[in-house]
Amino acid sequence: YNSCAFIIRNEFTFVNLILDNGSITSDWSKTTNEWLPVPTITCNQKVDVKMRNSSIIKADNFILGNAPNSIVGEQGEISMIKIRQLTLKNNGKTSISGNLVIEREDTNEYRQLEVTCATTGYDESKHSIESCSGIINGGNEGGDPSDPEFPIIVEDATNYTFAFEDNWPTYGDFDLNDIVTTIDKVTFAQHEDGSVGVYTLNGTLQAVGASKKLGVGIQFLGFTASNVVELKGIVEGITSNATPINFESNQSNPVVIICNDAHRFMGNSENDRSYVNTLANNSNNKNGVKFEISIEFKKGAVKPKDLNINLLDVFIISREADSKTKRIEVHVAGHAPTDLGNTKLFGQGNDKSSAEEKRYYLSSENLAWGVVIPTDFAWPLEYKNVKDVYTNFVSWVTSGGKENKDWYNNHNGQVFKK
Template identity: 25%
Template sequence: MKFKLRYILLVFILVGCFPELKDLKEDDNLTSEVLLDIPSGFDFSTHRNVKIKITDQIKGARYDVFYYSEELKSKGIQTFENEAGETVSEEVFTNNILQNAVYSVVPYNGKSEFFVNIPNYIKKLYVKRKEGYFYSSQIISIENGVASYNHTGAKNGINIKAQSKALTTDALYCVNGSGELFTIDPLNGNQTLLSSMPMGSWTCTIDPTNKILYSIGKSSPYPLMKYTIDTDSWETVTDLGIGGPRLGFNSSDGFLYFSKGSTLYKFDPSTGNELDRWDIIGLDSTSGGDLDFAENGDLYICTFSGLYKLELNGSGDYQSTRISADNLPFLPTSMTFDSNDELWLSNSATSSDLIIMDIITGGWEYRYGVSADNGTDFGRTINDLATLTTVDNDYVDVDSDGDTVLDNDDCAPNDPAIAFKTYTPSKYGTGTVAFEDLWPSSGDYDFNDVALNYRAIVYINSQNLAVKLDLICTAKSHRSGNVNGIGIQFDNLIYSQIQSVSNTQIFENYLTFNSNGTEANQDKAVIIIADNAHKMTDDLTITVVFTEPLDTNVLGTAPFNPFIIVNENREKEIHLPYNSKTNLGSNEESDFIANSGYPWAISISHDFKVPKETVNITNAYNYFNTWATTGGSQKEDWYTDSPGNRNSEHLND
């Protein structure tokens, strides 16, 4: 059977949906007739559970798993000032998933099997493997709901209690136009001022063998400056007569590589003589940025339009291939690879931020600085970065808490109950569950009556069992005039499997609870996040501790079975399509899909921008119809910020 939906959207008042009559205005977009033909059984899900299977017989090998998306999308033209003070307008590009870490683990007894909740449009995963201090990675496909990785390397006999390996320690050397040379510890963000430079600079790079830092002065005659790290001394090699923002040292040939605009130069660091030059093809912006060589010798360059890989083509030019530039809220002015081949960047600001970027996925995060929101503030500009790596061959990595996971891989090295974390929808992303609250009456399908943003963090022990759950929640929209509560049900757990629930927000007096914090008179474990969405605070962290460690497949994946309680009527629950009610919900049967074919709730693995009041979701999102009428097989990313998906004028911020 298929639902035939024909409706005329009328502008009228439904008390449960609209807080005040005076706020409503007639909109021509709300009076159009829409026809949808929705396949029977379609549950409007935008995400799916994927089973990740990792097989690795080498003890202590750690895995980190990320979403992977190859698609890059234009974010339009942005105008900004570059390092030279020039005002430019450039097109900025984006990929879908930036903040994409979902899963970390050391396989137990050689195996790990774990379910993660992944957006339907994600077809691949990026798997990073760490054995001791050695890294490798692979992109794997998701096939029939399963993504498998099998490591076939030989066993190396690691002693899990104490691993004797060379300890690699990095220091980030930084320069700026004010003539400051200073270092930053990448482990904690601590900075140390080293020296005043002969001239301020936009550039620096390090010859790691000889421990020499090179920098080019920012103004004419653009001296090539040389800093000997061991003796803390400066000298000028020569005046280059050319300046610019990008400088790198190639350890494989011992030469300096400098770039300005769309040209790449090679210089002899001992004399400053130009040895070669090439054109760079395909940069979307030629302003700002930096360049550096990865450990394998690959050359990367960033400009204000993002990160690129450079490769010589048949014409003797360097062809650029875009890696990432996802509507970056910062202008990259520097980059350096650390000993783990992770890419560090900084931005152009009075007090710069340090950013980590993955060169495979283009995902990034603020690590230090004001934007990292972790209490660090450098108070100075970082115009360029370089890495100096030192090695301690006598270092021993230990397992302080005795949980069989070495401290370097353990997210809680002093807590034997916790070793890893998993994230839904991702380490830095949020998901949204949005509800209409007029069930079973007709709604306006703007999905802003209650909208809950969430990130779930599951804490895993060394046996890959779940011991604790944090739910970080914000009621991003509560436009309803009703007093609505928000809860979740764990469909595979009973209340006695929960040891404690803390930090829920209970303001009213219409619910009862067990001593462990779960809702009373329920067969399954039910947690009430808040009993009044209007009063719920932002970034609320609810912690659920389990009585005994749980198989993660039994726990399930966030958002679990979320629901709202409508207007303090405990029997009136609204759930996602085809999800079951709790024991306290009414006996009235419902699949939570209206006769018109629309759902009463929708779950998005994304920070969903809800439509404005009375704006039907079909008017706010151009491809919702296509997605729904094809049963989700087309336009799977209809809700993302990809160009053409949204009508921003109809969306709340």
């Protein structure tokens, strides 16, 4: 993660990279009064690059040795990749998209290269890039015929997996597969003032590993309902066009209920609580069911930072409300329940939540009933405790995410395989 100047004398190698008003260049040249390109940037594993707020990569030779690769320009002022030569050594797909301009000297064509952002020749873009070291690229005043028109479409194709245990406030079997849902892609149109126009979230309900009725919802923490012009939704197999939907009533934050009955949503018949995609070679296993939420905002009301993944609170409903008590919700650790969620179980069973301490859905051992993983995730099979399947899970979650951040890359094989 780089938000300032990174100066590379010879060669730079990376896998995942976020530039937020950051620059990757070589030394400053007193002869030509410019930041020189890095001689070689080489990546032999598949890469994921996100560039935000006037960031730049400047290189003589940019080499990608594996695939698939994703390079995405995100929010803020346009970012830039300025390279003399691009070398792709693998036949897999390399995608370059979003709020980004590529200045490129060579003209090599690659069948596996998909570029949907603005492109120009080397030194031909009019865009000026400025970071903490001043102006990194001055821009060509002659104009840029490929300059994107507003609204700019920004896409975040990172997959996020949300996995839940429904037995809160007790551990239960702690297999974290009672509900598994993914956020597959987020896209938004950005106006010239930097605000968001239409925001679209694409997700998939992947698995239901519970024998009781469960619901799934999303609480948006970065904006208010008053900033919304229109809300629409699509559910696979039910409608082919986006239809108007409503935020849930009596909520301080905007809340969308994806489904009230996850088993039915996945295609089970009414009152059929058979597991879906948590048992190996089970006849009830099937493809996940896709959903889409589209939100149009008032111009100038919502910024891209208001839609950050940390402000997207996916949660499950493990018991519906009745005449006496509010519904029971389970959220990712750290997120408070919605206004309709029951807090009377805080501190019961294994739970050690406290509204006063702003501590939510964490146990006395600092374990969580809901987690989010920033990639595809092989969830545990039914009845297999996540602590046994992923031996580094405990140290990750109890350290607040500081240790074993890649815990989800190593398991004992007792996971559901699509």
